[in-house]
């Protein structure tokens with residue numbers, strides 16, 4: 021394993037993040053604050069409790085997940101798309117690095133950024149709503165697991181995309197709906213039985229439910245299933261990335 | 274082979290579209306030499322370099338670089354190789370020093386500020402070390418790419434058209450850099466469209482055309498073997514046509530009628546000059562002055578490529 025390469029890629033990606041630190045942080049923090057103002061305070065005050073939790077607090081796990089997914093995907097997809105677009109990918113392809121170095125470097129950096137952001141959003145939320153965390157260790161575990169998994173997913177999108185358009189389509193067309201329908205703003209118990217079944221095919225449901233369990237100790241889906249589903253998705257992503265690098269699909273001719 | 278640092282064996286490449294860019298190429302690069310790869314646009318030079326460096330997957334064949342198979346043992350092989358691509362692909366926002374440091378790490382070498390400084394100084398980039406790459410001129414960017422390629426102390430350096438779009442001064446700088454590198458033991462493989470460059474720098478020359486390596490030869494041998502020589506005779510009196518007695522010799526009369534040129538094989542024992550002069554005398558053609566010259570690599574190259582196409 022080429023440890024120097026991992027360090028080089030990781031540093032390079034983190035430096036890129038810190039060059040745009042204001043946008044990187046300001047945008048998600050601002051949008052999360054808006055959600056809290058609108059859903060937490062304005063609407064939430066009329067909603068009462070959901071599953072024994074005040075509505076303003078109920079939406080926190082979902083909102084953290086929403087930002088985490090969006091940021092992980094956009095960081096990681098952009099990180100690998102950029103060198104493809106500028107042509108500097110030649111260096112990566114001619115370097116003594118394999119899948120492991122590339123994934124740890126790029127995905128590691130993207131996930132780091134997401135995790136930092138997730139913590140920042142948690143801190144922002146505290147300004148608007150009081151909450152306590154029942155299982156802090158599991159919360160961190162979910163933060164890491166989700167960031168890593170969806171950074172991998174983003175990495176795949178970045179590898180696959182051959183235009184900026186495509187780079188933005190997936191997050192917009194797929195991830196946003198899945199997140200909104202994943203129970204960020206409501207408990208899936210509130211849905212009619214048919215839609216409850218449909219929802220179980222949405223991977224984001226497991227993430228948000230797991231996160232909510234870490235916060236409040238109650239969840240719609242068994243937490244073991246949540247972790248299993250996320251880990252399963254991560255393995256799928258890893259297989260896809262390995263395939264791309266082994267075969268050079270979309271990277272080499 | 275002991276003396277070979279790069280062995281290309283039976284490498285073919287057919288692109289997805291069906292175009293065969295390389296046709297069973299065999300090539301041995303000797304340790305420590307400067308090898309120039311010549312060929313017209315689209316001949317397959319960049320493709321061949323891409324296969325060796327790992328950017329392109331060969332359809333068949335193997336490549337050994339410094340004792341390592343570039344596919345099976347790619348980590349070991351690639352640590353020995355530096356590549357300066359044909360396209361000027363650089364990061365925009367990184368500084369010169371940061372991008373060179375990055376390359377060194379990427380290629381598996383421990384941080385070494387002293388080495389990075391040495392490389393930057395050698396390429397006269399030291400003053401620009403904190404400049405963002407996007408603020409540099411094209412020639413400077415080319416140097417940055419060379420610095421990146423040298424950051425991990427490779428033993429084999431590929432330069433794909435290093436002097437394309439580079440002014441005369443920078444071109445001479447580039448040649449000096451390449452010579453210094455060779456002196457320090459680096460094997461250099463470069464492609465160029467400037468024959469003069471190959472003539473000036475290379476120890477050996479390979480000519481590739483339509484994916485086939487048609488000649489690989491020591492530069493001098495190539496020039497001697499394929500080099501035609503030309504004898505130019507200045508005539509005292511204007512000639513309207515070549516005298517009938519001299520038909521069948523490779524003679525050419527200049528439009529002015531005052532110059533007759535004779536092409537012959539420089540390497541051959543019998544150049545035919547004696548006989549020619551005797552016959553000219555017999556025919557009453559008086560000669561004022563004469564000189565011979567060698568054909569340049571360019572003439573040879575054009576001849577080879579034309580011959581292939583015919």
Ligand SMILES: Nc1ncnc2c1ncn2[C@@H]1O[C@H](COP(=O)(O)OP(=O)(O)OP(=O)(O)O)[C@@H](O)[C@H]1O
Pocket residue numbers: 273288289290292294312313314315316317318319320321359
């Ligand atoms: N990715 C690709 N897909 C399909 N065909 C390609 C690809 N890259 C190159 N080719 C074709 O392969 C042939 C060889 O191209 P290559 O770039 O190796 O030529 P070259 O000798 O480097 O030319 P130049 O002097 O113009 O740089 C050309 O006909 C080119 O169009």
Ligand SMILES: [Mg+2]
Pocket residue numbers: 318319320359433
């Ligand atoms: Mg080329």
